[in-house]
Amino acid sequence: MIDPTETTVPDNAVDLSANETANCYIVKPGTTVAFSTAFKGNSTTESTGAVTGCRLLWTDNNGLIKDVKYAPGQRMAIVWTGELSGNAVIAATDADGNTLWSWHLWITDYDPAASAYTTPAASSGTTWTFMDRNLGAMSATPADGFRTHGMVYQWGRKDPFPAPNGPTQMDENYNYINGMDGETPLFDIEGNILPTLLSLAEYHGTIAKSIANPMTFYAMTYTHTGEMDEYGEEIVINDPVTGDWTDQSDDDLWGGESGKKSIYDPCPPGWKVPVSDASGVTPYDWMKFASMTWDNTNMGAIQDGQWFPACGTRAYASGGCDFQQANAYGGMWFGTKGKAASDLSLYPTLYGQYMFIINGKRTFKVNKDKRSQGMSVRAVRDI
Numbered sequence: 448m449i450d451p452t453e454t455t456v457p458d459n460a461v462d463l464s465a466n467e468t469a470n471c472y473i474v475k476p477g478t479t480v481a482f483s484t485a486f487k488g489n490s491t492t493e494s495t496g497a498v499t500g501c502r503l504l505w506t507d508n509n510g511l512i513k514d515v516k517y518a519p520g521q522r523m524a525i526v527w528t529g530e531l532s533g534n535a536v537i538a539a540t541d542a543d544g545n546t547l548w549s550w551h552l553w554i555t556d557y558d559p560a561a562s563a564y565t566t567p568a569a570s571s572g573t574t575w576t577f578m579d580r581n582l583g584a585m586s587a588t589p590a591d592g593f594r595t596h597g598m599v600y601q602w603g604r605k606d607p608f609p610a611p612n613g614p615t616q617m618d619e620n621y622n623y624i625n626g627m628d629g630e631t632p633l634f635d636i637e638g639n640i641l642p643t644l645l646s647l648a649e650y651h652g653t654i655a656k657s658i659a660n661p662m663t664f665y666a667m668t669y670t671h672t673g674e675m676d677e678y679g680e681e682i683v684i685n686d687p688v689t690g691d692w693t694d695q696s697d698d699d700l701w702g703g704e705s706g707k708k709s710i711y712d713p714c715p716p717g718w719k720v721p722v723s724d725a726s727g728v729t730p731y732d733w734m735k736f737a738s739m740t741w742d743n744t745n746m747g748a749i750q751d752g753q754w755f756p757a758c759g760t761r762a763y764a765s766g767g768c769d770f771q772q773a774n775a776y777g778g779m780w781f782g783t784k785g786k787a788a789s790d791l792s793l794y795p796t797l798y799g800q801y802m803f804i805i806n807g808k809r810t811f812k813v814n815k816d817k818r819s820q821g822m823s824v825r826a827v828r829d830i
Contacts, residue, residue, distance in 0.1 A: 454516050454517065454525070455521065456481045456521055456525055459479055460480055460481040461481070462480075462523075463480050463482040463716075464481075464482040464483040464523075464716075466716060468482070468486060468489050468491075468716070469488065469712070469716045470488045470549075470605040470710075470713055470714075471550065471552075471553055471582065471605075471607075471713055471715045472551075472715055473555065473557060474526075474528060474553065475554075475555075476529065476531055476532055476555070476556060477529065479525070480552075482524055483522060484498050484517070484548065487710045488710030488711060488712060489710060490710045495539055495547045495548040496547045497541055497542070497547075498517065498519075498539040498540070498541065498547055499542045500517045501515050501516065501524040501525075501537055501538065501539050501540065502515055502537070502636070503515050503537060504546070504661060504662055505662060506533060506535040506536075506633065507533045507534050507631050507632070507633055507634075508533030508634075510529045511528060511532075511533045511534075511535055511554060512526060512527070512529070512537075512552075512636060513528065514526070514527045515636065524550070528552075528554055532554055532555045532556070533555075534553055534554065534583050534607065535554065536549050536550065536551055536607065536662070537550050537552060538661070545659060547659075549605075551606075553582065553583055553715065557580075559579075559715075559826075562578075562579040563576050563578060563579065564577050564579055564751065565577075566730075567733050569724070569728045569732045570726075570728060570732075571724055571725075573724040573726070573728060575730045575828075576827055577721070577825055578718065578827075579754070580595065580597065581598070581610075581756070581824065582598050582824045582826060584596060585597075587754050588754070589745040589754050589756070590745060592745060593610075593611075593613070595745075595756045596611070596756055596759075597758070597823060598824075599823055600780060600822065600824050601664065601665065601692045601819055601820070601821055602691075602692075602700070602799030602820070602822075603697065603711060604657055604692070604711060604713070605661075606661040606662075608644055608664060608766075609630075609644070610823065611758065611770035612629055612630070613628075613770065614627055614629065614770055614771070614772040615627050615629040615769055617762070617767060617769065622767075623767065628767070628768060629759070630645065641662075644662065644664055644761070644766060645664075645768075647662055647664070648664040648666050648765060648766030649666070650666055650686070651665070651668075651686075652693045653693055653695060657693065664692075664761060664766030665819065666762075666763060666819060667686065667691070667817060668686045668764065669684065669686055669764075670685075670686045671683055672684060685795075685796060688795040689796060690763070690796045690797060690798075690817035690819060691817070692818060692819040696797050698784040700782075701782030702719065703782040703783040708720075708829050714826040715826070717829055718826035718828060718829055719782075720826065720827075721826070722781055723783040723800075729802075729813050731781070731802040734750055735750070736809075736810050736811050736812070738751070739811060741810070747775075747777075748810055755779070756804070757777040757804045757805060758822075759775065760777065760821050760822050761821025762821070763816075763820040763821070774806070775805070776804060777804040778802065778804060778816065778822040778823065779804070779822065779823050779825055780801045780823065780824050781799075781801065781802070781824075784797070784798065784800070785797075785815025785816070786798070799815065799816065799820075800814070800815050801814060801815070801822055
């Protein structure tokens with residue numbers, strides 16, 4: 448092993464952060480890359496802390512990551528990739544091995560600019576330029592099935608979780624049954640299979656916990672009050688009461704209030720999570736049920752040549768995969784908050800907005816869901 452104090456970025460390494468830093472980088476297979484670990488996300492001022500090393504947290508393709516090192520003098524991670532495609536998460540760690548920040552490497556021979564789609568102008572005059580696939584997807588071709596699904600995210604988090612890669616069955620307690628879990632095997636740098644993300648899920652998340660534990664899905668749970676409502680049903684309360692994955696809800700985690708890319712944005716440089724414009728028009732306003740074609744073989748919808756697979760979700764109450772083959776559905780988060788009740792003391796649930804994908808008249812309708820839900824994200828150009 449090379450003494451880490453002597454490690455420097457190789458001359459042949461591609462500097463992914465040369466023009467802009469981000470929480471995700473697109474990497475060509477079979478390359479050596481480096482990126483700055485000095486600051487959080489796209490920030491130029493918020494330090495990640497006293498980084499002493501870097502390591503692979505997980506990859507969804509064994510052999511995708513050949514090695515990871517840290518160049519302390521340059522404050523950069525160095526990653527050697529194999530001749531494979533897939534996703535990986537790299538962590539910057541302190542002297543005790545704790546994760547200080549992490550980055551998603553989307554390793555694929557994909558140039559977003561080459562196939563980007565610019566929407567027709569909305570009634571407000573706004574246009575959005577979208578990637579042609581979900582974050583983390585290996586393809587935008589419907590026949591490629593689960594390779595088009597990519598990652599899913601809890602609303603406002605930077606951390607990717609693999610979408611379901613097969614049909615699932617769950618009981619009423621969100622436990623997998625009949626061996627149908629839809630989980631993608633994840634590997635460490637030595638090729639060992641890691642525990643499933645469902646088994647790592649926890650409750651009562653915070654921003655700090657999510658940074659330190661990017662593999663942990665922070666599920667919402669319930670408090671049983673023992674009291675009955677007027678219909679004789681037990682009153683059960685969301686825990687946290689907001690239905691969020693964090694006890695510190697923030698409407699601007701993905702720039703929905705400021706309109707600017709945030710340090711928690713999961714998109715690569717030059718791209719960001721879409722948000723509604725200043726007039727309140729949603730980024731999916733251009734999508735219409737009457738204009739779409741449902742692909743029942745590959746389970747998804749097409750409009751204007753853009754493929755939107757029904758990817759399923761990671762369930763907000765467990766973190767487990769939920770892909771119902773008989774009635775496949777999915778959702779595309781965007782960064783604008785969903786409408787909450789006027790009296791949060793009575794109805795405290797907070798929501799994120801998403802575009803619904805299902806075989807029916809609700810396809811392409813904008814809806815809202817609990818922020819602890821895990822759904823897909825499709826990036827737009829950051830202008």
